[in-house]
Amino acid sequence: MATTSTNGLGRSIYSYSDLQGFAKQIQDRTSHKPTIGIICGSGLGSLADKVEDSIVIPYSDIQHFPVSTVKGHHSQFVIGILKGKTVICMKGRFHLYEGYPAWKLAAPVRVMSLLGVQTLVVTNAAGAMNKSYKVGDIMLMKDHLYLPGMAGNNPLVGPNMEKFGERFISTTRLYDSSLRKMARVIAKEMGYSHLIQEGVYAMVCGPSYETPAELKLLSVSSDVIGMSTCPEAIVAKHCGMTVFGLSLVTNKCVTDYDETEVDGPNHGEVLETGKLREDIIQELVAEIVAKID
Template sequence: MAELAHCVSFKLCRSTADWLMAKTQVRPVVGIVCGSGLGGLADMIKDSDVFEYSDIPNFPKSTVHGHAGCLVFGTLSGKPCVCMQGRFHLYEGYPVQKITLPMRVFKLMGVQTMIMTNAAGGLNPDFRVGDVMIIKDHINMPGFAGVNPLSGPNEDRFGVRFPCMSDAYDRELRRMALAVGADLGFSDFLKEGVYCVLGGPSFETIAECRLLNRLGADAVGMSTAHEVIVARHAGMRCFALSLISNKAVMDYDSEARANHEEVLETGRLRAVQLEKLVSTLVGRIEEQQRLLRNAPRPN
């Protein structure tokens, strides 16, 4: 346990944040995590500084096809951002504390809001491939077996021992995203729902999909929830969305088979609209905060 605590210690996270801040002039206030096939968001960032994960001290290495493995700093819709082109997963063999280390590094760099994307299997029968689900809540299935990124000694400099998760996904950001989607004409494929995370890397069995759907999950994937837990522990606002890249198989007579190439292809087809949605949302956050800064103070 002591070795595990060391791999995400405040000192270690601080050293990584300091190394990055010495290499870039960007001081990000928004962090973005790009899921499978969705790394094109980083290409929208202007005046970018790019670092490969392999060059960043203490960072894990991305091993998944479709994840570029780069950290990109710059501005998006006028707001200083840092964007992860690819994330880390339990199935890559990293402890859950290690795969969420970037969240703590971002916090120490000044990030206030995290925006996360993923590709997920649709469990809700009303969802179609290509729909985008705004996550309103999650089920951390590995957490039922004690796999939680906050296990081990608590670091009080990041957050409290028992953080609340009933507000994990910021209500105002979700409302804003729905409004942005309506303005962009995306309402037909924009949904809200509950995301369930599993360990992977095998896709779910039919029995597992049926169970998760009955538990109230609308989509299932292998990421995001752990990052959100750590980001919320550190006091950052969180917004996340899932691209429904395939429909979960829940019929034993079905010939459908889930596969990673289908996930990446769906990402390519919906990429431009997702990029527009996220970039416009970031701009809307900046606009809202500017109005709050300029609002007259009560006497």
């Protein structure tokens, strides 16, 4: 594969034809034409298990496509029907801490766009900085604080791909308010209103979890913290997609140095909480997908 563009720092990035090649390899494997994309976060891969008449395409089967290396991420696309809508699920995403640059993390979103996806549902596991949040709560994302992006690691750095969108995009209303409102109504109908929060997601690079000092700083403007989502959401916006995001609170963040009985978060805890809430997350996302126009 020839990558013909650079990101301004002399590093090769996927060209538009590269992305078209990825999309064609997927199209050649299925007759489905997805209009909704779903990115499954840590411990939330079971979301894809509800997809019917599905075809599974491992990322490793797509020539030159990146693969996920994190436990709890299965590194495959699942394409099929969910509640009457044709969807493509990423059962496994990529992260900055795996060594991937931001533009590569979000490349699958561009591929989804080329396949016809118009709405992106992005999920993640996150730690709660907001003291009122409980483990197992589900936070609807109304905004984000993208720390790596503010430091120059934005997925849109480099030559602009005009076929997707303009050079400069507004992210003031990145996460769709009407879908958040719909999610609240659906959660109430399902009897899960007590689990629903709405707030701001902060993204750091990882893979180390945050220090108490870092958490105290970020908690001024954010409610939960994680290591993903923002690059995909930004590129989805650049592609003209509607974006809906939700975070599963998998742990309470430790901000007090004297909390000696608490060791802090660990990945096993993240996966365990994902398993605990997997049925509810599946139901909620499936019903949201069913009502997306």
